[in-house]
Amino acid sequence: MREPGAGGPPWPGGAAWMDGRYCPIEDARISVLDLGVTRSDCTYDVVHVWQGRFYRLDTHLDRFAASMARLRLDPGQDRAGIEAILHGCVSHAGLRDAFVSMTCTRGRIPPGSRDLRAARSNFYCFAVPFVWISSPEQQETGTRMWISDLTRIPPQSVDPTVKNYHWLDLDLALLDAYDHDADQVVLRDLSGAITEGPGYNVFAHVDGRWLTPGHGTLAGITRRSLIELAREAGQRVDEGCLSADDLLRADEVLVTSTAGGVMPVTVVNGAPVGTGVPGPLTRDLKDRYWARHQDPRYSTPVRYEEPPGGPGRLPGAGGWSVAVQGPGLVLVPGGGGAVGVDDQGPAALVDHHLVVEKTQHYAAGQAGLAAVGQVRDVVDLARAGGLAAAAGPLAAAAAEAGGVADPGRDGAGVADVQRQAGPAQPAPQRAAAQERGQAAGAGQQLGRLADDGLLQRLP
Numbered sequence: 001m002r003e004p005g006a007g008g009p010p011w012p013g014g015a016a017w018m019d020g021r022y023c024p025i026e027d028a029r030i031s032v033l034d035l036g037v038t039r040s041d042c043t044y045d046v047v048h049v050w051q052g053r054f055y056r057l058d059t060h061l062d063r064f065a066a067s068m069a070r071l072r073l074d075p076g077q078d079r080a081g082i083e084a085i086l087h088g089c090v091s092h093a094g095l096r097d098a099f100v101s102m103t104c105t106r107g108r109i110p111p112g113s114r115d116l117r118a119a120r121s122n123f124y125c126f127a128v129p130f131v132w133i134s135s136p137e138q139q140e141t142g143t144r145m146w147i148s149d150l151t152r153i154p155p156q157s158v159d160p161t162v163k164n165y166h167w168l169d170l171d172l173a174l175l176d177a178y179d180h181d182a183d184q185v186v187l188r189d190l191s192g193a194i195t196e197g198p199g200y201n202v203f204a205h206v207d208g209r210w211l212t213p214g215h216g217t218l219a220g221i222t223r224r225s226l227i228e229l230a231r232e233a234g235q236r237v238d239e240g241c242l243s244a245d246d247l248l249r250a251d252e253v254l255v256t257s258t259a260g261g262v263m264p265v266t267v268v269n270g271a272p273v274g275t276g277v278p279g280p281l282t283r284d285l286k287d288r289y290w291a292r293h294q295d296p297r298y299s300t301p302v303r304y305e306e307p308p309g310g311p312g313r314l315p316g317a318g319g320w321s322v323a324v325q326g327p328g329l330v331l332v333p334g335g336g337g338a339v340g341v342d343d344q345g346p347a348a349l350v351d352h353h354l355v356v357e358k359t360q361h362y363a364a365g366q367a368g369l370a371a372v373g374q375v376r377d378v379v380d381l382a383r384a385g386g387l388a389a390a391a392g393p394l395a396a397a398a399a400e401a402g403g404v405a406d407p408g409r410d411g412a413g414v415a416d417v418q419r420q421a422g423p424a425q426p427a428p429q430r431a432a433a434q435e436r437g438q439a440a441g442a443g444q445q446l447g448r449l450a451d452d453g454l455l456q457r458l459p
């Protein structure tokens with residue numbers, strides 16, 4: 001695998017940022033214990049890049065922040081950090097047109113606990129080639145929509161304005177739509193009013209104006225664009241109650257999504273919409289939607305020059321990261337993630353947010369961290385940064401244990417537990433110590449430290 005920055009985009013299939021580092025999309029993994037997986041306890045957002053520019057990035061970041069706040073999730077990154085990671089994902093994939101996703105899950109709770117308050121959020125992003133709900137070819141003829149009998153999850157139960165992965169109603173309805181020779185579906189609420197479909201909002205042009213559901217849906221950002229563009233063009237748009245009957249008698253129907261833009265629908269429940277081809281208003285709005293992507297008021301150029309690494313991974317770090325765990329400082333090889341001890345045994349990846357947070361803290365104004373492979377520098381910087389955490393029982397225990405441990409050559413574990421108190425070892429000695437290794441391996445050493453209560457077990 002080619003490293004980022006080694007000439008040309010390294011991961012054209014997509015790039016992800018997870019556990020504090022970038023990786024090819026195929027390598028992006030999430031724990032089966034993550035509450036985002038086991039309970040859909042998470043929120044996400046998707047922004048797109050078109051011809052090298054993000055579309056309405058600020059609006060997506062606003063919505064993502066509001067969703068996280070509503071779910072009491074903390075991504076461990078500030079807005080600028082999230083933004084930099086999104087740029088970094090696109091830049092690592094070298095994509096000009098991309099689907100760029102950001103997710104924050106509730107993460108994992110400590111073994112045996114059911115207390116959600118003890119969970120530590122898990123934040124990750126990825127960029128993959130642009131995704132079309134309805135391909136450009138399909139858009140030429142328009143798609144076929146089915147009005148499902150399955151009721152959309154009520155907003156009183158799951159707030160649809162918080163973008164979420166509660167998609168079973170949407171997915172089952174879509175499977176049902178396929179059986180009715182349709183490729184798209186919309187669901188109704190308990191009153192029978194149309195809501196939305198899997199990944200899109202819906203509009204019908206009926207009685208001389210556009211009508212779109214005013215509640216019970218995600219406040220889609222493409223929906224917002226459509227409303228603005230239609231009004232700019234002097235067309236009336238009402239946000240209110242859209243009935244199945246409205247959809248069936250409309251002269252034009254369209255759906256809106258980040259994944260595809262403004263997409264015409266030409267058949268509803270087997271019957272043609274209007275003349276059965278994409279209508280003139282839809283075609284015009286679609287053209288003006290894509291033209292907006294070059295307008296600097298709505299788009300931001302991707303920072304393709306974003307340094308490889310970005311937040312959470314220090315440029316030229318030689319693969320070293322820094323973690324502060326309880327009272328100790330642990331230096332970790334591998335360019336991302338912390339190493340600690342959890343229920344899966346020692347040396348599993350835990351607490352990466354803390355790593356990211358702290359490495360960013362160190363990195364601020366510390367260009368010298370390019371030499372972070374020099375363990376001593378990191379310790380000094382940590383001290384200079386006033387990190388009291390560099391002192392404490394772990395550091396003392398590590399010093400007693402010899403200060404250095406080597407998990408082996410595959411880099412899967414902890415390489416170095418650095419004492420805080422004594423002078424740092426000169427590099428050759430350190431290298432020699434690493435070469436010698438410790439029979440027990442760093443993972444076991446950390447396990448012992450944890451057993452002795454010197455290293456905090458993290459969730």
Ligand SMILES: Cc1ncc(COP(=O)(O)O)c(C=O)c1O
Nearest residue numbers: 199200201218220221222257258
């Ligand atoms: C349920 C739902 N509705 C509507 C949308 C459209 O929102 P946006 O235009 O912001 O992509 C999405 C996007 O994924 C969605 O998941």
